[in-house]
Amino acid sequence: MKFLRTVFFFVLALTAVNAFAQSSAELKRRRDKLNEELQQLNDEYEATAKNKKTTLKQLNILKAQISLREDKINTLNSEVRLLGNQINENTNNVHSLQSQLDQLKKEYAAMIVFAYHNQSAYNKLMFVFASQDFNQAYKRLTYLQQFGTYRQRQAESIQGTQKELKVKINELDRTKDQQSTLLKDQEKEKQTLGQEKNSQLAVISDLSKHQGELKQQLKDAQQQKAKIESQIRVAIRREVEEARRKAEAEARAAAARAAAERARLAAANPGSPAPKEPAPAAAKASTNSELLNATPEFAKLSNDFLGNKGRLPWPVANGVITQEFGLTYIEGIKTDNPGIDIRTNSGAGVRAIFSGEVTSVNNISGTYLVVVRHGEYFTAYANLKSVSVSKGDKIGIKQNLGTVATDGATGETQVHFELYKGQNAVNPKLWLATQ
Structure with missing residues (x-):
């Protein structure tokens, strides 16, 4: 049960890491695309700004720039939040590893003290020979061997934990640096957004003079x-109208087929009373939606489009x-x-x-x-x-x-x-x- 719990938490952590990597990569791709579009707009605006006469094109470019700039700021916000979550997770990991390391060192120190008090071969031999029977002596000898092996494993575990702790601390520092860079970029974008809004007001003011x-x-x-x-x-x-024409033509054809069938039955049974002609159904005006979805092909296409x-x-x-x-x-x-x-x-x-x-x-x-x-x-x-x-x-x-x-x-x-x-x-x- 303990093993299954460990595997579950490992898979959960791995999934979280993969989700973070995918989200981070997607946000970075989005930010890079926005930067490219903003650069194109900036080049185009500079070209139009050389013209002394203010035009709607300048206003449209500024509006597009402002929209993209706000989109980029929102993207940066998402990246900052994502990195903040990663920082919290890494901080918790560092604290957990530090606690594990402290506990391992404490246990290892206790083993060292014990080994110090029992370091002579004489004491070990006396511990074995003081057994009541051969079976107990064998168990004590095995215990001494296992104790030595465990002690070595504890030392290796301490070294491994120290390395993992160092990796996590470095990862935490890198994430904090990334977040700091993004926050600076975000502040810069907000300043640029303010400048673009001021430019937009200036262009609108100039355009208003030439209403x-x-x-x-x-x-x-x-x-x-x-x-x-x-x-x-x-x-x-x-x-x-074409769909309506086809629907009406189909209705007329169906009525003609029904009349032909009644005539055939009357001819085949001359002594029998003629089949009554069904009362005409109340005319039902088809909606545009019904007409445009009259065929299975168009109905499926509409459904797929909506989906x-x-x-x-x-x-x-x-x-x-x-x-x-x-x-x-x-x-x-x-x-x-x-x-x-x-x-x-x-x-x-x-x-x-x-x-x-x-x-x-x-x-x-x-x-x-x-x-x-x-x-x-x-x-x-x-x-x-x-x-x-x-x-x-x-x-x-x-x-x-x-x-x-x-x-x-x-x-x-x-x-x-x-x-x-x-x-x-x-x-x-x-x-x-x-x-």
Whole structure:
């Protein structure tokens, strides 16, 4: 039982160590990725700052920087907490090993005292020869041999414990150094975040002096998004109507088959009364969801898509959200975004976030829009410079759809992404995996 308990605690400790290593590695990978994205944004901002005229691009970059900076600070917080837990665990291990070492030394000292008092061969021989019989003499001789062996093992155990204690103390010191470095990095990030927020206020203040131009920029952007949303809704409505047409055609075919069967029975039994025609069922208006999930294939696709909510890949391999879903205000000017805007690298590929069927490819003011159906769900990818799919294509998850366009006037490279359940737009960010 004692052995099983020891094995259990060993496995538990090993699992905890592995979990810490995995969590620590994942957080470090996340921090490194954030650093890379922040550096790209910083380079882009410096390039735009050389232009004396303040633009929305500068504001969008600052907003993205602030969002990433806050994400990095949260990541650092998680790393600090993780290291704090590791420090507490290592501290407890050091105390436990120190207690074991003290106890081993105490027991070893007692053995040394005993051995000192019985160190002469004469005393050992007298201890053996004073036995009452041969069996007792044998046991006493064996005891003396085992005592010597145990004494040697105790000395080895003390040395092993001392080495393990030294390793744990060094590990504890390294963890404390890592935590100290992360705390300094965290403080530096907070200062940088404050500077970026001040820069954001300055840019907003400068933009407010040119509200006419700002309103025009926002108006142009909203008009483009309105065109995109209109085309998306047309594509979805077309799919719904096609599904309704197929359902009605199937109902008519079923009614015709039933009428033919009644006629056949009447002809086969001329003397019998004709089978009564069933009373027409009350018309039932199918919902969009029922129509779009009418076939087992689309029903399964919808279910699989829903089952991956929060884990779907991003439409670009690397990107930062520059404008969130829904209503936002810039210096009192309201904008309504039916999707999200994702800044990415020039020439970046756009990919499908799930398997499905391309329902439409449209050219809108010189850039392309691709709409993909996933059962009753639809995803839309706008502001593409080129496309590599056609209407009706069956596509797989992460399949390339085209490349993102770069705005010649602002130099911004971003994809506009929307997600619909039926004809209702939903926040895409809630469905995408955390990068």
